[in-house]
Amino acid sequence: MFERIRVMLMKEFLELKRDPWAIFRLVAPLVIQLFIYGYAATFTVNHVSTVVLDLDRSQASRDLISHFPATGRFEIVDNVTSQQSLNRDIDTGTAVAGIIIHAEFAKKLLNGQSAPLEVVVDGTNSNTALIALGYVSQIVTIFQADYANALGVSSGAAPGAVSVSLQERPWFNAGLEDRWFFIPGVIGTLALMQVVSLTAFAVVREREMGTLEQIMVSPISRVEFILGKTVPFFIIGLADVALVTVLGAAWFHVPFVGSPFVLLFGSSLFLLAAIGLGLLLSTASRTQQQAFALNFFLVNPLFILSGFAFPISAMPAALQWFTFINPLRYFIVILRAVFLKGVGFAVLWPDFLGLALLAGVMLGVSVLRFQKSLD
Amino acid sequence: MSGAGGQVAVAAREVRRHFGALAAVDGISLSVKQGEIFGLVGPDGAGKTTLMRMLAGVLRPDEGEIVLDGVDVLADPEAAKARLSYMPQRFGLYEDLSVDENIFFYAELFGVERKARKTRAAELLDAAGMTPFRRRLAGQLSGGMKQKLGLVCALIHTPTVLLLDEPTTGVDPVSRREFWGILYSLRESGVTILLSTAYMDEAERCSRLALMHEGRVHDCDTPARLKQAMPGVLFAVTAPDPRAVRAALQDAPGVLGALLMGDRVNLRADSAARAPELAARLHERGVAYGDIAQVEPGIEDVFVALTGAGAA
Numbered sequence A: 001m002f003e004r005i006r007v008m009l010m011k012e013f014l015e016l017k018r019d020p021w022a023i024f025r026l027v028a029p030l031v032i033q034l035f036i037y038g039y040a041a042t043f044t045v046n047h048v049s050t051v052v053l054d055l056d057r058s059q060a061s062r063d064l065i066s067h068f069p070a071t072g073r074f075e076i077v078d079n080v081t082s083q084q085s086l087n088r089d090i091d092t093g094t095a096v097a098g099i100i101i102h103a104e105f106a107k108k109l110l111n112g113q114s115a116p117l118e119v120v121v122d123g124t125n126s127n128t129a130l131i132a133l134g135y136v137s138q139i140v141t142i143f144q145a146d147y148a149n150a151l152g153v154s155s156g157a158a159p160g161a162v163s164v165s166l167q168e169r170p171w172f173n174a175g176l177e178d179r180w181f182f183i184p185g186v187i188g189t190l191a192l193m194q195v196v197s198l199t200a201f202a203v204v205r206e207r208e209m210g211t212l213e214q215i216m217v218s219p220i221s222r223v224e225f226i227l228g229k230t231v232p233f234f235i236i237g238l239a240d241v242a243l244v245t246v247l248g249a250a251w252f253h254v255p256f257v258g259s260p261f262v263l264l265f266g267s268s269l270f271l272l273a274a275i276g277l278g279l280l281l282s283t284a285s286r287t288q289q290q291a292f293a294l295n296f297f298l299v300n301p302l303f304i305l306s307g308f309a310f311p312i313s314a315m316p317a318a319l320q321w322f323t324f325i326n327p328l329r330y331f332i333v334i335l336r337a338v339f340l341k342g343v344g345f346a347v348l349w350p351d352f353l354g355l356a357l358l359a360g361v362m363l364g365v366s367v368l369r370f371q372k373s374l375d
Numbered sequence B: 001m002s003g004a005g006g007q008v009a010v011a012a013r014e015v016r017r018h019f020g021a022l023a024a025v026d027g028i029s030l031s032v033k034q035g036e037i038f039g040l041v042g043p044d045g046a047g048k049t050t051l052m053r054m055l056a057g058v059l060r061p062d063e064g065e066i067v068l069d070g071v072d073v074l075a076d077p078e079a080a081k082a083r084l085s086y087m088p089q090r091f092g093l094y095e096d097l098s099v100d101e102n103i104f105f106y107a108e109l110f111g112v113e114r115k116a117r118k119t120r121a122a123e124l125l126d127a128a129g130m131t132p133f134r135r136r137l138a139g140q141l142s143g144g145m146k147q148k149l150g151l152v153c154a155l156i157h158t159p160t161v162l163l164l165d166e167p168t169t170g171v172d173p174v175s176r177r178e179f180w181g182i183l184y185s186l187r188e189s190g191v192t193i194l195l196s197t198a199y200m201d202e203a204e205r206c207s208r209l210a211l212m213h214e215g216r217v218h219d220c221d222t223p224a225r226l227k228q229a230m231p232g233v234l235f236a237v238t239a240p241d242p243r244a245v246r247a248a249l250q251d252a253p254g255v256l257g258a259l260l261m262g263d264r265v266n267l268r269a270d271s272a273a274r275a276p277e278l279a280a281r282l283h284e285r286g287v288a289y290g291d292i293a294q295v296e297p298g299i300e301d302v303f304v305a306l307t308g309a310g311a312a
């Protein structure tokens, strides 16, 4: 048995070797997609170009302004002396946000009065604007605390008497880096896409070329053939997970607080399910084109119904039921939990159980269907 | 030659296979003796491929029995696999692998010992005239060379029964001759060959033929005896417009069938004495013709006569 699986593996390896772009094709989309998700798919706004109009020119006003670039959220691109100049900067797109500190800011602050601070944002990208406003309020809160402390030390006034007036804005995603949320999910998504399509195409290709029929008259059994055909993709899938994990941790500084063994175990179950899915696709396709179309059909709903981007709890009940037969759903929970929370089997066992059941059913069904598809 | 005593290498009994409502193979029985080159001929869709796939154990019959070299294929397909080799209509080669690597792969799959593999591969490649191309990628071979490589791969494990489905379709005449050279030498060494073919000249080279039509075997005998068994005699009528000749004669008394053959019409009639009558009819109708001569029937004529396909 192992002898014949080894022969299949050798053949796969030879074919891979013949195709110098294969490795590139395997790795490049993965890395590119990781970077796209890492940088683009984020709710966080950084380096908002900002114009400052300081009409007070006091120690306090300068102090407040210095808080803005310090966070990295804002980048001061211009200091102006009139409201018109500030408006022009925003209209021309030189700046996305304007901060106006009105006269007597420091005086009012010192007197415990409400000190006026005005923020103007370019509302064309309402999302960015809202987020930027959120940051402003965060920064002001910090400033207030710092100022109150400084005041408390120097004059003994009660902290908390200081107030800067800024309209309260809804604040979401506070403190949490979106990348931390996305990148673990990206691992599952990318591994799924790659392994399902690789498996489906590889098997359909043998069918299309007629080599499948040829192999079936040799002493190799169907299970041996399937093993020889899918073990490489299992390994590739594990390498995918490892690569994206390492890149995510090293490049995007996503914390990895959990156990690599929990991740390995979860990944293995997940990849088995993905391979089962790929085999299932291959049994339903006569040509690579059909497999491509089916794959396209399948991967998007799996992605959307995984909880990767859209919370499952917000979905209609019928769709929520669908997520239970989606291996990605379980794996994303496991990934996020392992990365960010560091929990293990004690907490994650329902997800592992779900994944194991799915993997078993999918592999079983696909092997049976594969038998049938040979007729 | 054929019909001579010897062990039965391939036996099928009342084999049937349906695809939906279609009876692709509709109760076929045949028995092929060891060392025969047995041919299946029949039009597209006759069920040749379906029958071969069942003999090879890749497709399960709905009914029937298949015994191959003493092994019940349905009960023990694995044991049968070691003895047989099946070359589908399109042999599956790995186009990204070289000639040698393809052979290596199929040899390993069948568990052929390394030493045996080397000598056998060298012999087979030599017989196929492919020794200079051992390092070439299979995808870059010509159609004929691909088929020959397929045969080499199919023979690497020294099977005793060889099932070939239209092995020479699309192969140039030179390669076809080499191909048949290999088949003859295999027969010498006792290999039983069952092949399907669309070429009538190849059919004539078989020791026995089964004429297949719509999932059934209509007749099964040596090419010579099949020809003898053809009812009636055959006339070849050459003419500038063979269609006109066929139109004029196909309903003539005593004519059993008319088959267009390029520049002539092959007419099957109930007796050799009909010739003057036929000539007179052509005169009467003003159809120009060159010559009416009695000829030896080819397999195609026999096929048409025996299966009723295309007959008047």
Ligand SMILES: Nc1ncnc2c1ncn2[C@@H]1O[C@H](COP(=O)(O)OP(=O)(O)OP(=O)(O)O)[C@@H](O)[C@H]1O
Pocket (backbone or CB within 6 Å): A375, B019, B022, B024, B042, B043, B044, B045, B046, B047, B048, B049, B050, B051, B089
């Ligand atoms: N897997 C299949 N599913 C459905 N129908 C099939 C299948 N295989 C063959 N058939 C049908 O069975 C009939 C016999 O097909 P088969 O391929 O055996 O004919 P053939 O004699 O080999 O023809 P050809 O000379 O074209 O190769 C055809 O009508 C074909 O369409």
Ligand SMILES: [Mg+2]
Pocket (backbone or CB within 6 Å): B048, B049, B050, B089, B165
């Ligand atoms: Mg066929």
